[in-house]
Amino acid sequence: MNAQPRKKALEISNLNQVFNVGKPAEVRAVNDLSFYIYEGETFGLVGESGSGKSTTGKLIAKLQDATSGEIHFSGKEIGHLKKREDIRAFRKSMQMVFQDPYASLNPRKTVMEIIGGGLEVHGLVKKQKEKQAQVYELLNLVGLSPEYATRYPREFSGGQCQRVGIARALAVDPSFIIADEAISALDVSIQAQIVNLLKKLKEERNFTCLFIAHDLSMVKYISDRIGVMNGGRLLEVAPSNDLYNFPLHPYTESLLSAVPMPDPEIERERKRISYDENFHHYEDDTGVGLYEIAPEHFVYCKKEEVPFLKKKYEKLTLKALAV
Amino acid sequence: MRKKILEVKNLEISFQTYAGEVHAVRGVNFDLYEGETLAIVGESGSGKSVSTQAVMGLLGKKNTHIKGGEILYQGQDLLKLNEDDMQKVRGKEIATIFQDPMTSLNPTMTVGRQIAESIIQHQVVSWGEALEQAEEMLGMVGVKNTKSRMNHYPHQFSGGMRQRVMIAIALACKPKILIADEPTTALDVTIQAQILELMNELKTKINTSIIFITHDLGVVANMADRVAVMYAGKLVEWGTVDELFYNPQHPYTWGLLASMPTLENLEHGLYTIPGSPPNLLHPPVGDAFAPRNAYALEIDFKKEPEVFPVSKTHFAATWLLHAEAPKVTPPAEIQRRREMFDKKLMRREQV
Ligand SMILES: Nc1ncnc2c1ncn2[C@@H]1O[C@H](COP(=O)(O)OP(=O)(O)OP(=O)(O)O)[C@@H](O)[C@H]1O
Numbered sequence: 122m123n124a125q126p127r128k129k130a131l132e133i134s135n136l137n138q139v140f141n142v143g144k145p146a147e148v149r150a151v152n153d154l155s156f157y158i159y160e161g162e163t164f165g166l167v168g169e170s171g172s173g174k175s176t177t178g179k180l181i182a183k184l185q186d187a188t189s190g191e192i193h194f195s196g197k198e199i200g201h202l203k204k205r206e207d208i209r210a211f212r213k214s215m216q217m218v219f220q221d222p223y224a225s226l227n228p229r230k231t232v233m234e235i236i237g238g239g240l241e242v243h244g245l246v247k248k249q250k251e252k253q254a255q256v257y258e259l260l261n262l263v264g265l266s267p268e269y270a271t272r273y274p275r276e277f278s279g280g281q282c283q284r285v286g287i288a289r290a291l292a293v294d295p296s297f298i299i300a301d302e303a304i305s306a307l308d309v310s311i312q313a314q315i316v317n318l319l320k321k322l323k324e325e326r327n328f329t330c331l332f333i334a335h336d337l338s339m340v341k342y343i344s345d346r347i348g349v350m351n352g353g354r355l356l357e358v359a360p361s362n363d364l365y366n367f368p369l370h371p372y373t374e375s376l377l378s379a380v381p382m383p384d385p386e387i388e389r390e391r392k393r394i395s396y397d398e399n400f401h402h403y404e405d406d407t408g409v410g411l412y413e414i415a416p417e418h419f420v421y422c423k424k425e426e427v428p429f430l431k432k433k434y435e436k437l438t439l440k441a442l443a444v
Numbered sequence: 445m446r447k448k449i450l451e452v453k454n455l456e457i458s459f460q461t462y463a464g465e466v467h468a469v470r471g472v473n474f475d476l477y478e479g480e481t482l483a484i485v486g487e488s489g490s491g492k493s494v495s496t497q498a499v500m501g502l503l504g505k506k507n508t509h510i511k512g513g514e515i516l517y518q519g520q521d522l523l524k525l526n527e528d529d530m531q532k533v534r535g536k537e538i539a540t541i542f543q544d545p546m547t548s549l550n551p552t553m554t555v556g557r558q559i560a561e562s563i564i565q566h567q568v569v570s571w572g573e574a575l576e577q578a579e580e581m582l583g584m585v586g587v588k589n590t591k592s593r594m595n596h597y598p599h600q601f602s603g604g605m606r607q608r609v610m611i612a613i614a615l616a617c618k619p620k621i622l623i624a625d626e627p628t629t630a631l632d633v634t635i636q637a638q639i640l641e642l643m644n645e646l647k648t649k650i651n652t653s654i655i656f657i658t659h660d661l662g663v664v665a666n667m668a669d670r671v672a673v674m675y676a677g678k679l680v681e682w683g684t685v686d687e688l689f690y691n692p693q694h695p696y697t698w699g700l701l702a703s704m705p706t707l708e709n710l711e712h713g714l715y716t717i718p719g720s721p722p723n724l725l726h727p728p729v730g731d732a733f734a735p736r737n738a739y740a741l742e743i744d745f746k747k748e749p750e751v752f753p754v755s756k757t758h759f760a761a762t763w764l765l766h767a768e769a770p771k772v773t774p775p776a777e778i779q780r781r782r783e784m785f786d787k788k789l790m791r792r793e794q795v
């Protein structure tokens with residue numbers, strides 16, 4: 122590893138989001154979450170449905186206010202952004218692609234208006250012609266024909282709609298993109314296209330990306346590091362290869378054991394490892410948190426469990442060397 | 445011989461748009477047998493959702509034109525039914541799980557109520573019993589704290605939880621045919637596995653037939669008895685799950701299988717099919733896939749390929765299968781799969 126500390130684009134500390142406080146329907150969507158994302162990296166967030174991934178994304182994008190905790194983006198606490206021009210600058214640098222494509226695009230606007238709108242708001246184009254040219258270019262980039270510019274969202278298939286959302290996010294040249302299940306509705310070839318595209322754009326424009334998804338094989342491919350969430354908490358954070366080759370938390374093991382493979386024979390023999398959530402509900406939670414077991418490889422556990430996990434890691438790495 | 449429960453014949457559907465007529469479905473044929481799972485895969489925008497929405501009679505009337513074809517359900521053409529009769533088929537006989545849960549759930553009604561209402565519509569039970577069943581269904585699709593969750597509105601659920609509500613509603617009706625359009629795209633792999641098991645249970649217990657639309661070829665390998673591949677409004681290949689995964693014939697199917705990332709092999713960039721899908725405002729002549737097909741023959745640009753049989757259950761629309769076509773070497777990934785297929789055949793012959 123290089124000795125120079127890498128710059129962090131985003132740092133989250135003790136973030137909490139509780140819905141319906143005090144009511145019987147109280148939900149702890151995000152539970153004392155702390156993590157960071159380095160500048161220029163892609164951080165993958167995977168985990169149980171309902172574990173708080175989208176909520177985390179929305180808090181980072183300042184679309185919701187957190188119950189408590191801090192989010193520092195480019196060194197500034199985003200809760201403290203109050204001036205209009207500061208908020209506008211923040212909105213330009215931080216873009217989000219949403220999970221539900223139809224619900225997140227205005228049904229009464231054409232694709233030209235949807236994608237071009239951001240360009241106008243942020244003063245990125247002066248003339249109508251310029252806007253048109255840019256929208257066409259963006260449509261091309263995401264693999265849609267420019268002829269689609271006059272269409273409305275409901276006139277698209279699910280995957281086409283999702284690509285309009287991606288083009289809208291890319292339009293304002295953001296420095297940080299939150300992609301919430303942005304590719305799960307696309308066919309594998311277009312998924313591969315978009316993932317290759319994001320990788321290429323990331324190199325050219327050097328943006329940082331929070332990539333929320335459930336397809337672990339794609340997440341592994343695109344992410345530098347990955348966080349695994351369950352019940353509002355991060356249970357494991359590690360560089361992608363490390364997480365796949367040497368998973369330490371039983372929940373991560375269970376997730377990896379359930380990834381479906383495009384091979385009927387393998388599927389017929391599949392054995393899933395099930396996971397009991399009580400595993401990470403500690404009765405006495407003093408000394409419970411994310412501990413660094415190997416460089417950049419963190420696991421949610423009790424302090425006393427650290428030596429055991431270090432042994433487990435060592436065993437796994439030795440086993441990998443032996444093969 | 446198993447019984448056919450659904451036959452779709454020569455289905456053709458267009459949309460009128462500002463820019464002209466979009467030929468979304470261009471002559472689709474498929475059969476669905478009792479108690480089988482048919483997976484439909486294919487290019488985004490190739491007409492998977494539109495074809496199956498036609499089965500449910502759910503296409504908007506305004507700019508939609510069903511230009512031709514038949515959809516025979518137990519011998520009766522669904523395209524000829526009036527709205528009242530179609531309403532009776534919908535839900536009880538044929539149920540759907542839609543691709544976009546947020547727009548298909550009612551935002552102003554609690555989740556519990558929505559599930560209970562669909563139970564009431566299709567079963568003779570009291571409201572209390574319906575609510576009880578609804579809560580049980582919610583638990584079965586893996587939602588926790590069902591008691592308080594029953595009283596939540598859709599926006600208070602996560603994306604994957606909404607999708608599970610849709611699944612609960614569809615399963616509650618115990619339909620003869622279940623059409624599931626990307627039912628698990630927003631779910632993590634463990635809950636996905638749970639839901640797939642639930643659907644398979646329905647299949648074995650009450651002999652439901654399932655049409656499963658998905659982009660996840662891993663899920664297809666797990667769920668499907670047969671697979672159909674769509675491209676640009678047509679079926680280009682169909683066969684049993686083993687035939688499709690181990691002995692694919694259409695170059696588009698080759699491209700799909702080769703684009704999949706696997707957990708092991710990720711060092712080189714992902715393979716993608718070059719170019720973009722045809723614009724269905726101006727459907728191409730010949731094989732719609734030809735311009736993106738490295739294996740295209742001259743004839744592909746001129747004449748639409750016939751459907752060639754590969755086995756009694758396996759068909760593909762590609763000129764490569766013509767007796768006089770040159771022999772080509774498919775991509776390495778496909779050769780690997782074919783070798784597995786040959787070994788399997790050999791093993792079967794030995795037994
Ligand atoms: N506006 C809201 N009101 C009440 N509860 C909410 C609200 N938004 C989210 N929640 C709850 O917060 C939890 C986390 O939801 P979130 O959408 O962040 O999950 P997720 O990890 O993105 O799940 P998925 O993978 O299914 O999309 C869930 O239990 C959800 O029901």
Ligand SMILES: Nc1ncnc2c1ncn2[C@@H]1O[C@H](COP(=O)(O)OP(=O)(O)OP(=O)(O)O)[C@@H](O)[C@H]1O
Pocket residue numbers: 275276277278279280281306307308459460461466468486487488489490491492493494495507543724
């Ligand atoms: N109401 C409409 N008006 C105009 N065109 C439409 C309409 N609905 C669908 N289309 C077009 O019909 C084609 C088929 O759409 P469909 O939704 O069936 O695709 P799909 O195969 O389900 O794709 P995906 O995998 O992305 O969901 C697409 O090209 C789409 O743009």
Ligand SMILES: [Mg+2]
Pocket residue numbers: 174175176220301602603604
């Ligand atoms: Mg989500």
Ligand SMILES: [Mg+2]
Pocket residue numbers: 278279280492493494543625
């Ligand atoms: Mg669709």
